[in-house]
Amino acid sequence: MSMSSKKSSGESIIPDSAVVVKVTSVISPFHIRIYQKESYSKKLDELSGKIQKYMKRKKFDDSSTHTEVHLLDPVIVRTKIDKDVHSPAWWCRGIITNPSDVENIQYNVFLPDYGISLVLPSDNCVVTPRHTFSDEYLTFSVGLHNVIPAVTELTVKDDQQITLILQSEWSAAAIQFTKDLLVASQCIYFDSCAFDGENKQYGEFYLLIDDEIISLSETLVSNLFAVYLDNDLLRVIDDPKYNDKSQIVHFDNGNIEIYKKTDANVINGKPNLKTHNKHKRIFRNTIEKDLQKILIKSNVKCAQFKAVADARFAFGIHQVLNSKYITRPKLIQSYIWPAIAKGLNVVAISPPDSGKTLGYVLPIASIIASYETLPKGTEPLALILCSSSSEVFCARALFMEYLQHYQNVKVLAGSHGISDKSFAAQVYNGCHILVATPPFLARFLTRNRKILKFHKLCHLVLDGADIILDKHFTSLGELFKIHDVIHNRDRHDLDTPLLQIVTVSRHWTSILRKFVMTSMDDPYTCIGSFMEAAVYAGIKPTLCMIKLQNKTLKVLQYIGDQPIVRRTMIICNDTDEVIKLDEFLQKHSLTTLLAHGNMTGFQLDGIKELWNISIPGRYPILICTDEVLPDLEISNIQHLIHYSIPRSTKSKFYYRFSTLMDNWKTSSGNSTCELIILLDETSELQISGVVDTMEKLGMKVSVDLRNTVERVAYFLDMQKKEYAICEFIKSLGSCPKKNSCRYRHCVLRETDVPTTEISMRISRTINVGGIYTLEHTVDSFQRVQILDIVEKDKEDMPNVASVRCIDSGERISRVRVSRLLEIPEELEIWSSNIVEVFITNLAPFDLEYVWNRHAENMVHKWLKEYLNSTSYACGKVQLCLGNTIWLNTLEIRTKLIGYPDLVCSNLKTVLLEEQQALENNNHLHSLYALCKAGGLTSINGKKLPWTEQVN
Structure with a gap:
């Protein structure tokens, strides 16, 4: 065997x-x-x-x-x-x-x-x-x-031959x-x-x-x-002309030369796959897998690692990987790991959760763990600069986890909330890998110039480079110019290590481009997002607002009546659009190719073959739908027309840019590809995302178009009545993730009036805003309200939800909807005494938008220290919406008989003095502006204090 x-x-x-x-x-x-x-x-x-x-x-x-x-x-x-x-x-x-x-x-x-x-x-x-x-x-x-099942039959003639008979x-x-x-x-x-x-x-x-x-x-x-169900067998299923043939020659399976076909029913003996396009659905990669593509730009070739074993990390790191059953890298990691191992400067651009952080953590950790002797003292070998405190804690945790077998490697984390004295003590105990935010490190080095030395620095990583260069450019400049972090980019002598710079980012921006061009020598660039690859290539889009009935004529105008010398693709939303557009173009004597979801895999193979053999001057116009793009596997388009925009997700829209990938491999910043997007009166839901995309690609947006986008975005926000107001809006007055945030960013008068009553909406179906009961422990139940649908199943039905416990205020990020029970009617009338409290006009330190754990720990410690049986908390209410109130501050007071109450402590003052928060004077004004836009001019009979700034 x-x-x-x-x-x-x-x-x-x-x-x-x-x-x-x-x-x-x-x-x-x-x-x-x-x-x-x-x-x-x-x-x-x-x-x-x-x-x-x-x-x-x-x-x-x-x-x-x-x-x-x-x-x-x-x-x-x-x-x-x-x-x-x-x-x-x-x-x-x-x-x-x-x-x-x-x-x-x-x-x-x-x-x-x-x-x-x-x-x-x-x-x-x-x-x-x-x-x-x-x-x-x-x-x-x-x-x-x-x-397909098979059995062997040995034929003895001039020589022995193995025949596989399908079963x-x-x-x-x-x-x-x-x-x-x-x-x-x-x-x-x-x-x-x-x-x-x-x-x-x-x-x-x-x-x-x-x-x-x-x-x-x-x-x-x-x-x-068994035998693989390959193209030859698929032709037997698809094409009747093969039905009379008794044998199919298999060309590439070694000593197995002949497959003997019994009859059509043998093939169909495989479980019945009931789909209208089964060959595409079953025998081809799905779009989720095909989305995994990388644009590589480099003068140095690096072999892609197919398996974790190929990386040859330090033995202890492989032990940790094996304990986690990680045997294969994510796609971006398969390119980053060999490049970092070679000592190349690396630029990695890809979406969240694609593996960027582990992409640099493992090779750098392995290199440092492999040192025979590590330098003692305060001379870090690797400096990891992160965009926020939360990213610092995450990166340090990964280094500590994968270096658990190398206790001699010291990993330090620095972010606001850590005192200079505490951080200096850690540095003196040894520092080989330093993870910090640029503002924290710049402040520390300014006050303690002689503690850290960077002349042995080998690796500099900017994790979240797009955010760092945007928010912390001044701090980064101080580190580079004043504290000489990158002085050894050029080798001065054999004892001086050559600095390797790695930047990882979600987006490719103009300031990141400048940094790469000026600070990184011959970088190895990996881009795992079709949208960011388009930005990197400098593609120039054209946006056309047009009435629906005029779209076909506009397409004809863009194509022209000259011979087609550029590969042209037109992408539509559905098959009906494809067929109607094809009929129109053929009436004008244009040669077209059609590809849509009603075609079989065999037909799509034929379309792809015709496309590949077409020649300049006689190129056909390829008209297709989104669902067949992964099967066509076309990436050499030069003229792309978006006839209509996908209504469901941005992923489909971004995937269309994969058709241009071949052109970008030879260009950077000056692509000759032509991109045209048509928007009609039915595209209101998509206009905001399209305009954001155009701005990323460098298109200037007119004031009128921007106003239109804002009106549409506000209208769509108003439809989210069942969603809670975004937490960033509540705490900061603005949302840094507004384009992708699922929560509401406007105030609705009928929804957000102050109340402690539950906005009850009982439903047998699972919907955002619905009230249900959740079994907390055995025979113990909680009333919960659904905040968001986190995950859906294959039938697009809710599978996992995030919920808020109505009677405790606790939030649970993931709950299977199968655990949610219909709430009994007698529980409808129960009100809730739980309210959310926000302190106004505060923001996290260092221009961050998430409160770090040092600030959270300080608040917990403050409450535990000052709030007891003899004291009480109070604050002046500035605003009240739903079950959320905003206070000017939170004070702990103690009653004294015969005297005014004693103010023990003020939370806002403590946070500001301890440098855990900054003043944010736009916070309350932004909330008032949202109330005014939502028609909420008074609360509990009291008019809201409008100011000039609100207008």
Whole structure:
């Protein structure tokens, strides 16, 4: 038996999307029962508690079990002490599959939360109504993706030849082979790739056997139990002209030369995948996977790391990675790691949560951990400058975690809230990696010039470079010019290390471009966002506001009647638009190619082939929809026209820019690509995002267009009646993430009037603003209100929500909606005495927009120290909206008999004096302006104090 290992072949090992699973049963490679190991025990405990309470509430006795049972009836299986029944739990859910013994009244019962079947006496089964429990079954059936069962046949003629005969069912040997592999596995991963009409998942299994990762499908194929479902077999399914052929030659599978086709039903023996475009849906990458592309600009070539093992980090770091089951880097990391290891200057631009921070933490930590002797004293080897205190704590935590086996490497963190004395003491104890914000470090070095020395600095990282260069440019200038942080960019002698500069950022900005050009020699640039790649390339957009009925004529005007010498693509929202535009252009004698969601994968392959062989002067115009872009895999467009804008998410709109990628590989800042965006009267919802995109690309926005965008944005904000006002608006008066923030940024008179009553909206469906009950502990429930839908399932239904506990004020960021129960009517009338309190005209120190943990700890300590049984807290109310009040400050006072109350402490004064906050005089004025715009001119009969600044 031969076994193929992806580890030995150097191919990709385990995708990031793969999850650790446990296999409960195997019928065939198309029917494997699994559950996700993460949080399985917790979910099982919660479910057992619910079942037990249900049984107690219903007070079942033995007589209740004597009910007529039908096939697929849901039951509760209960274990009796006097019965010889080996059930996995005292109470568990079951499904009747068939009577096992009619005379003895026994049933075959499948336990969907355990993935096993039992033969049980009838009195162990209690029939329950369907949908008694809304919880999803904890185990589910999956199948192997993209393979067809086969058996071998040895033909002896002039020479021996192995023929694989396709089968509709898996052979007994293949099933046993699969079971043996799964049993031998130390750990099993499953990566879902597709699903059928019944939402059954199909994907790839990755098995850890003897410290090697193997692919189940690859192993079945290499051991001649299966064949890949490749293009040849797809043609058999798609094209009737192949139906009479008995053999298909496979061109690239080594010694397996011939596949023998029995009939069409053999191929269709694979589970029925009910989709209108099954070849695209099942046999091709989804858009989420195709979105993973990187634009690389560098004069130095670096090999991409396909696996973590390729990085050859220090041994202790690999130990930590293995304990976390991290075997494959994220895409941006696969390019950053080799570049940093080579000592190159690196620029990394990618969206949040793409792995940028770990992209520099691991290689730098590994390099420093590999030093034979580390310098003693106050000479850091790596300086990490972060955009905020929270980023400082995050980066330091990652360094500490992955350097846990290297206690000699000292990692320090510096941000506002840490005293100079405390920080200096840490520095004197050793400092090899220093993580800090630029303002903090500049202040510390100004007051303590001789403590830190940077002449041995090897690595300088700007984490959040776009924000640092925008907000902290002055502090950064002090570090560079006065404190000589980057003096060793040029090698002066063999003893002087050459400084490596790494910048990571979400956005590519003009000031970042200047910094890279002036401070970084020959940088290795990685951009993992199509939108930011367009900004980097300097593409110049054209925005056209036009009536819907004139759009086709406008397209014709842009294309012209000359031979098409540039590759042109027009992207539409739906198939109807594509067909109508195609008919119009053909009437004007223009050659077109159509690609839309109603086409099969075979047809899309033909479109792509025609596109690739077209020549200048005879280029067709490619008209397509967003859903087929990943299948077309076209990236050489020179003239892109957005005929209509996606209505759902910005991701689809940004993905369109991937069609221009080939042009950007040879240009930087002077792209010759032409980008045209058409907006009509139906594009009001998208206009704000489109204009923001245009501004990123350098287009100047007129005052009229800006006013239009603001009016539309305000109108859309007003539709968010069920959403709470954004926390940034409440605490700062403005939101730094307004373009992507899901919460409300306006005041609504009918929603935000002061009240302690609950805005009750009971619904059987899960909606933002809805009131539900949440089981907190056993037999303990809380009233909660949904703040946001955090996650949705494949059917676009709410799956995870963030909630606020009405009667405690606690916020829970992630709650499965299956845990939310309909609230009883008698709880409607209960009011809530919990209110939110904000202190006005304060902002976090160092121009940050999030309060760091030092400020939070100071407030907790202040309350604990001053607020007791003999004192009280008070403040002057400046504004009240809903259950939120704004105070001028918060004072702790003590009553004295015969004397005025004694003011013990003032929180605003303490925060300002301890440099935990700055004055923010625009805060209250901004809130008043929002109230005025929302028609709220008075509160509790008192007019709001409008000022000139509000106007």
